[in-house]
Amino acid sequence: MINSISVVRLPDRLPIEMAGVSINTSCDAWGSTFDFELADTSQLSLLKPSADGPRQVEVTLNGYVWTALVESYSTRREWGGSGINLTGRSRTALLAAPYAPGRVKVTTEDRSVAQLVTEELADTGFTASYDTVDWVVPAGAWFYDATTALDAISRLAEASGGVVQSDPAAQALQVRARYPESPWHWKERTPDHVVYEDVVSNESLQMRSAPLYDAVVVTGELAGKGVTCKVRRSGEAGQLFAPQASSPLISTAAAGTERGRNILSDRGEQALVELVIPLFGGPLRPGEVGRVKPLDLVEVVGQEGTWHGLCIAARTEARTNDKAVVIEQTITLERHYTDAD
Template sequence: MATRRRDIELRWLYPGRTKRTWRIPWGLAKRIPWIVVPPKPPKPPPPDDTFPPGDRVGLNLGCPAIDVRGLAPLNLGVTACYAVRPTRRTYIVLNSILVVRLPDRLPIEVDAVSIAQSIDAWGATFDLSLCDPEQLELLKPNANGPREIEVTLNGYVWTAIVEAYNSRKEFVAGGVSISGRSRTALLAGPYAPARTKVAPLQRTAAQLVGEELASTGYTADYDTVDWVVPADAWYYDNTTPLDAISRIAEASGAVVQSDPEELTLRIRPRYPTSPWDWPDTTPDAVLQDDIVTSVNLQVVSQPLFDAVVVTGETAGKGVTVRVKRNGEAGTLYAPQVSHPLTNTAAVGAEHGRNILGDRGEQASVDLTFPLFPAPLAAGETGRVLPLDLVEVQASEGTWHGQCTAVRFDARTDGKALVIEQTITLERHYSDAD
């Protein structure tokens, strides 16, 4: 029993050996296949957020800085311009009126004043109602000519000559009213004599204007294109100095305006800034619709001219200029114009620019609002004159227009003195806004 157990143990300790044969095949290896793995497609970009992150906000600072003490508004675009504009629930105006006779400054009592001026006339017209009819004797002409007066409305000054009066007598009511024009009327008929002239020497247009005002006490503010006029090219017959100056201004498409206060004539282009440049031009006045008490609009349509021919009239001294709007075909011509002083391409081009400014869809907009005295506070508008560029901030958006006429009215409304101005703006839909 012991021997058998040992045999078993030996077999477990020394297992039997088994022969195995291994064969490894030898031969040419297969070619490694060429595999091009395409790049992984990029991940699509994340969708744009409705609102950019706070450090990447583009600011459209489209509004002019508002000069309000202690306030630094952040104006963002046209809509925000209207939203953040300085508005007030109440506007208080302390109106004042003063009329004196010149040069002794004798006070004249009036209860109503109306002053009107437009770009189509060189001067303003005046109508005044006298409180005391006996003061009419103080304003009648004397040996030196018509009487001169000075009118001040809320600090703004005008001067005029008294040319006519009207006396009304009624059982209960009555009164005396006087009328006149700007003092530059003394350069026109019937006060200034008509003359005949030929300029024998070469002169510039500004020099020709200066010669018309020599020894008159009047000056010229010449603010338009100037050019050389050849000898003997400028002549006229039976013409007053003011009419001659107006004729010189017409050659470049300019107009003549009287300074409200001084003895000065202003010669300026009919369009100091072309309508297509109005939105990018600093305006002369800003008007908010909060202070407007009356609006009247009349649509005006003109063909969309893009070219015009301007020519001279004197053989050998004139030129012919074809003026075309930049960037346009130049195929729809405005009626041809001619002038004896179209002597250079520069004056012809300026005349043509002013002609092409009056084109396309337009509107004549009358706006009535108070005449705020200077210095102006936020949201207030002072005196506006013809040729001023006005920016109107309205609820429907901001737009620009050039003042073509203005009327100032001062009257007694019960016990209060009311002073308003009504301006007529030429608004362009085709070329501006």
């Protein structure tokens, strides 16, 4: 495989020479962070902010595209050479401070959560997909003060145990459950990726134990609008309770149940397994792995057996080495021994 790296400035698509690129993404963060090392220090002037705000770049690694805002830079001067490093974030940052203003809102009509997310993005140029449990929020139950659009959407997602994820390339975001499938269903679901251990160049593991909760109480906070739900893991006694969760948006049993399901998915014996693998470009052949994103379900096949893990973080790194390009992705998988394998 011949690796390829391309960085261009947007919207004029002016090529920018980079010696290295690192992209970090997590399921607990709404966007990616970017670190760049300029190969040609004279190009710094092309990436400094303009009157329209921070510069935007498009990064393509083995055919996979990311876009970013370039927000800061630092210079390095030392004997025999110098360098310039730049940092940035996903373009979704334009919906957050310091770029987006804080706003005030109180709903006066019933709205579904998906509708409320769409309303937050009106006239921003961004779109959203809502891919978790939806329900109707009564008038007056959704309100905030001095809150940016992205913070508001994050609060809407959190009500049912969801998270916000930025599209790697497009001006779009997605609201998804923190656990799209509960760990006890992972073995039954078709994985998003299959990783064979012979493509893994490095592996590390960190154990984690959580109480074996089998029940949780989820409650709405507003009198006359909220509901209280006892959510129990099916087939279990429902006697060891996780800490109670609440939100003014919990107004239906479906919302409370989904919040409880996500809470009870994080229990028992677990491990965070970090795998370093190549980033194969498409079309993929058997045994090759494309870009792995947070919340993707990964099946790992090795000599000791097959197991499943949920990707919770990914770091993609590209660097030039003696005129060759090396591209690797480091994926962190949340493995559940108690409820999965």
